[in-house]
Amino acid sequence: MKNIVIYATTDGQTRKIARFCADRLADLGDTVELLPAAETDDLDLTRFDAAILAGSVHVQGFQSVLEQVAHRLAPGLARLRTLFLSVSLSAAGDDPEDWAGLRACVAAFEEKTGWHPDRTEHVAGAFRFTRYDVLRGWAMRWIAAQKGQAIDPHADREYTDWAALARLMQDWRDPPRRVD
Ligand SMILES: Cc1cc2nc3c(=O)[nH]c(=O)nc-3n(C[C@H](O)[C@H](O)[C@H](O)COP(=O)(O)O)c2cc1C
Numbered sequence: 001m002k003n004i005v006i007y008a009t010t011d012g013q014t015r016k017i018a019r020f021c022a023d024r025l026a027d028l029g030d031t032v033e034l035l036p037a038a039e040t041d042d043l044d045l046t047r048f049d050a051a052i053l054a055g056s057v058h059v060q061g062f063q064s065v066l067e068q069v070a071h072r073l074a075p076g077l078a079r080l081r082t083l084f085l086s087v088s089l090s091a092a093g094d095d096p097e098d099w100a101g102l103r104a105c106v107a108a109f110e111e112k113t114g115w116h117p118d119r120t121e122h123v124a125g126a127f128r129f130t131r132y133d134v135l136r137g138w139a140m141r142w143i144a145a146q147k148g149q150a151i152d153p154h155a156d157r158e159y160t161d162w163a164a165l166a167r168l169m170q171d172w173r174d175p176p177r178r179v180d
Contacts (some may be wrong), residue, residue: 001030001173002047007054008037008063011128012058014087017160021052021085024169028151037069045076052172053077053117054085055109056125060101061087062109070113077115083172084109084117092159093147121168126157127151 005023007018016035022034035043042134045051055066070077086106090098102122110116127140130150137153144151151157 001025001049003030003050003052004043004045004048005032005034005052005054006037006040006066006069007034008056008066008069010056010058011126011133013126013128013158013160014054014085016127017084017085017087017123017165018032018054019054020162020165021054021169024166025173026065028170028173030173037065039065040069040073045073045080048080050081050083050172051077052083052085053115054087054123056094057086057088057090057102057105060097060105062105067109067113070109070115070167074113074115077117082117082119083113084120085123086120087125089125089127089143089147089159091122095147119172124161125167126156126158126160128156129153130156 003022005018007014009015018034022032025032035092053066053070055062069076086102088102092100106120127144129137129140132140141151141153
């Protein structure tokens with residue numbers, strides 16, 4: 001299968017996740033192209049069988065570059081198998097309100113872009129304290145405190161479950177056959 005993996009990232013975790021997915025698909029024998037959303041101007045989707053788009057939630061929305069790309073590519077994406085990876089910190093927890101917020105974010109993304117992926121998965125991201133400026137550092141420390149997370153404000157803290165992501169890639173490539 002020929003895959004395109006398109007991602008948008010603000011602090012780097014979604015790039016790491018997109019790279020991991022691309023590597024797993026390649027390990028499984030697929031062809032994979034990995035592209036930042038900002039570099040998709042001359043992308044010809046007819047070269048691919050499947051597409052994964054990945055972006056991260058920042059203040060209840062995805063990167064605008066990902067929204068623009070999903071909107072522009074929506075007609076081409078509709079002809080492929082598609083998976084949307086929504087990366088967030090809410091996905092690391094089990095707060096029903098947070099999960100409702102995530103579902104609302106994805107619904108708003110679909111509404112804005114007109115792209116309706118075949119499958120959406122929520123992936124836990126990371127605190128990237130080593131990348132934040134002072135203001136965002138404070139904001140994220142406050143969020144961590146609200147969630148009762150013990151963090152070191154001078155170190156990154158990753159919640160991404162890489163084993164689960166590897167299983168997802170396996171399942172995405174070879175979905176279990178339905179037994180009727
Ligand atoms: C300024 C800021 C706002 C964020 N807002 C949200 C949010 O509204 N909901 C959420 O679940 N996570 C939120 N996050 C967490 C990010 O989604 C998480 O850190 C993710 O790993 C970022 O991915 P990236 O490194 O690819 O940008 C926020 C992070 C930052 C820095």
